[in-house]
Amino acid sequence: MHHTLKKKNFLKGKKLNKNKILFSLLGFIFFFSPISYAITSEKIAKEIEKKYNLLKDVSMEFVQRVESSVFSDTQEVKGMMYLKNPDMFKIETKKEVITTDGETLWVFSENNKQVTKSKIDKSRKIFKPNQYLYNFRKNYNPQLAGEEKIEKKLCYKLVLSPKKLEKKVKDENNLFIKRLILWVDKKSFLIKKLEYRDINDNLVSFVFSKIKTNSKIKDSEFVFRAPKGVEVVDLTR
Numbered sequence: 278m279h280h281t282l283k284k285k286n287f288l289k290g291k292k293l294n295k296n297k298i299l300f301s302l303l304g305f306i307f308f309f310s311p312i313s314y315a316i317t318s319e320k321i322a323k324e325i326e327k328k329y330n331l332l333k334d335v336s337m338e339f340v341q342r343v344e345s346s347v348f349s350d351t352q353e354v355k356g357m358m359y360l361k362n363p364d365m366f367k368i369e370t371k372k373e374v375i376t377t378d379g380e381t382l383w384v385f386s387e388n389n390k391q392v393t394k395s396k397i398d399k400s401r402k403i404f405k406p407n408q409y410l411y412n413f414r415k416n417y418n419p420q421l422a423g424e425e426k427i428e429k430k431l432c433y434k435l436v437l438s439p440k441k442l443e444k445k446v447k448d449e450n451n452l453f454i455k456r457l458i459l460w461v462d463k464k465s466f467l468i469k470k471l472e473y474r475d476i477n478d479n480l481v482s483f484v485f486s487k488i489k490t491n492s493k494i495k496d497s498e499f500v501f502r503a504p505k506g507v508e509v510v511d512l513t514r
Contacts (some may be wrong), residue, residue, distance in 0.1 A: 336359045435461060
């Protein structure tokens, strides 16, 4: 009888050990499961805005692709983009320069040998990159749409849809972008790709590479000085 009781206790202890091991394994799996790393779209959006608001300036190379009903094939162009906190930006290609010092906007066309000068707050139908990186939650609702690799970097894919704003607020903002998608590096929270559809139904994407931050870009970099022979159309007067 003593031997039988000893055997039962041994089996019971063995069963407890198995359960303990199983529990430990489940805990290990749960700890390393993606669930434990769950992040919300709102959290990602806040981190992006926080990142860019803390940066003094950003420069990067880009490849831009444009699909439009105006032309049958996809247009592709390479260039440089410069951003300086809070409202200066410059988009530069071989044939065009779009730049602002935060007050004045210059749009230069190499083909036409002409630059148009206007007030940035009056220029509604133009892509303003700062507006969609530094404070986009004001006008857009973020929605996480999974993860994708861009330029070998694993990124969050964040879809931004315009908020249903009151008519007065909507008229003031006059959103040029109907829908925007951001691919943000999971580690650095820098944007690796940006794609939007504008009010003219053009589909435009930028893929960024060689991103540099806090390079001490001078304010003068965002002021366009027309070369000799270039016509200046001044709409600021």
